[in-house]
Amino acid sequence: MTAPNPSPPADLSVEQVQQRLRQQLSPIGDTEHIDLRQARDRVLAQDVVSPISVPPHDNSAMDGYAFDGACLASGGPVALKVVGTALAGKAWTQALQLGECVKIMTGAIMPTGLDTVVPLELTTSGADTVQFDASQLKTGANRRRKGEDLMAGQPALRAGQRVTPAALGLLASLGLQTLTVYRPLRVAYFSTGDEILSLGQAPREGAVYDSNRYTLTGLLARMGVEVIDMGVVPDQPAAMHAAFDTATREADAIVTSGGVSMGDADHTRAIMAQMGDVNFWRVAMRPGRPMAFGQLRSAADKKAWLFGLPGNPVAAMVTFLIFVRPALQRLMGYEAPAPVLLQARCTEPIRKRPGRTEYPRGIVERDTQGQLSVRTTGPQGSGLLNSMVQANGLMVLNHEQGDIAVGDRVEVMLFDGVI
Structure with a gap:
């Protein structure tokens, strides 16, 4: 037997x-030292600590006039004497008296003792004066503070992060020319x-x-x-x-x-x-x-x-x-975030057996109410490669989930950025 x-x-x-x-x-652990220009999409092998503060000093967020915000206390019309101009890359170093201001360009260092900027479009100008309504501003308006983006000594990026175009810009703003990345x-x-x-x-x-x-x-x-x-x-x-x-x-x-x-x-x-x-x-x-x-x-x-x-x-x-x-x-050493799953209303019934996870190919659109909806690409055979061309995402029907009715909400993983 x-x-x-x-x-x-x-x-x-x-x-x-x-x-x-x-x-x-x-x-894998193997690393290499590369130039920042070759670092796009590479994975950092160690933390990047900022050697400087960004921005490195208080500066103006827009073109306008910098002044001491204490003069806003009156809440009414303000008239200030314009005594000079602060340019980006060239600091104004002279002391100002009460009732004086300087014309300032975006990115220029805020002169000592000045903490507020009134935008040009809110002012009217005379020969050497500028007027505006104090009720339109608060003390500290339109000033970027030193280290507002990043303070010196703080981690700018962590090991395991991918160097995106935005990260390239951040690293360049710190003056860094090389990085240690995984090969x-x-x-x-x-x-x-x-x-x-x-x-x-x-x-x-x-x-x-x-x-x-x-x-x-x-x-x-x-x-x-x-x-x-x-x-x-x-x-x-x-x-x-x-x-x-x-x-x-x-x-x-x-x-x-x-x-x-x-x-x-x-x-x-x-x-x-x-x-x-x-x-x-x-x-x-x-x-x-x-x-x-x-x-x-x-x-x-x-x-x-x-x-x-x-x-x-x-x-x-x-x-x-x-x-x-x-x-x-x-x-690769990449600490990738979990995929973001969207919720979409299913526009057709789908038979689903509990006890397995299913990934129908889906077409995600916005309906007439502006809400996300999803439908399948049709037959779902595993050899139908054309269905992956038609689809813009996968429905994610979870392990214990049963049949899907019209109008039910389902999770969708979009292909954008993946395929």
């Missing part, structure tokens, strides 16, 4: 997979399977052109990693082993598509298991279910993290966005 087949392991929830990835991954992450990619055709090959029965190579390397390039494109690897043990060994030697991480399901014809799972400690997960999600994750070791004793994705085009992209992208960001 044969023993009964053991029950298959239960599917992992999306949250469980995300937690396991966070627990096992940490930044770029190196990620190898290849598709697997004898049925996969590279572009330029003649069509043949049962074969498909390799779309995953272009979607996934495109997503990787958007992240700012160094992509090692290894093309298509046939489903042959020797070729697979050689590809994994090369990728492990040259890259910090490896992304593959195809060959991680239970199909008997795939040698990918066996090679992965031979070369390292790899887990083959079934994830309670749609699209996407099979996924491999672990660490491979090359013949030269070099290690690399492996992310094996499903072969269906939409499943590969969604699995990348939900799991691989945040995992690679962690390896």
Whole structure:
């Protein structure tokens, strides 16, 4: 009598997979010192402490006249004598008497004893006087204080932050020319399977052109990693082993598509298991279910993290966005904020089985009332790549959620800035 087949392991929830990835991954640690002009989108490896205050002195927020705000106490008409002009980059150093003011340009240092600026458009001028209504201002108006943006000695940016264009400007305002950042992450990619055709090959029965190579390397390039494109690897043990060994030697991480399901014809799972400690997960999600994750070791004793994705085009992209992208960001040292999920009113019914997270492709629009609404792109098969082209986001139907009725609010993750 044969023993009964053991029950298959239960599917992992999306949250469980995300937690396991966070627990096992940490930044690669290698750093380099680069010029600020090359720093856009790089990840800071250490805190940047401001060497100066920004602004470095009290200055005028606009063109106008600087004066002592004590003269506003009357609350009525004010007339002041104009005794000179304070220009940006050239401080006014002479002392002023009560009832005097200086014409001042935006960014000019506030003269000693003066704390308020009246904008030009609120004044009328005589030969050497200026008049305005005190009721239109408060003491301290239109003055930028020293260190209002940042004080000397304070962290300007923290380790793990990405250097955005705004951050570049902030760092330049501190006079910093160089930064210490993590080196770029190196990620190898290849598709697997004898049925996969590279572009330029003649069509043949049962074969498909390799779309995953272009979607996934495109997503990787958007992240700012160094992509090692290894093309298509046939489903042959020797070729697979050689590809994994090369990728492990040259890259910090490896992304593959195809060959991680239970199909008997795939040698990918066996090679992965031979070369390292790899887990083959079934994830309670749609699209996407099979996924491999672990660490491979090359013949030269070099290690690399492996992310094996499903072969269906939409499943590969969604699995990348939900799991691989945040995992690679962690390896990059980037303390990425969680994706912002918007609430939108669903305009069609959607059947949803509790017990798995589903990601229908959605089109988000504003309805006639100005509120966000979302509808699916139509059929949601995991091979329908055109649906990802039509969509501008993914609906996020959570693990315990059931059917969606027309008018129900659902969460949406927009593609803008991701794809």
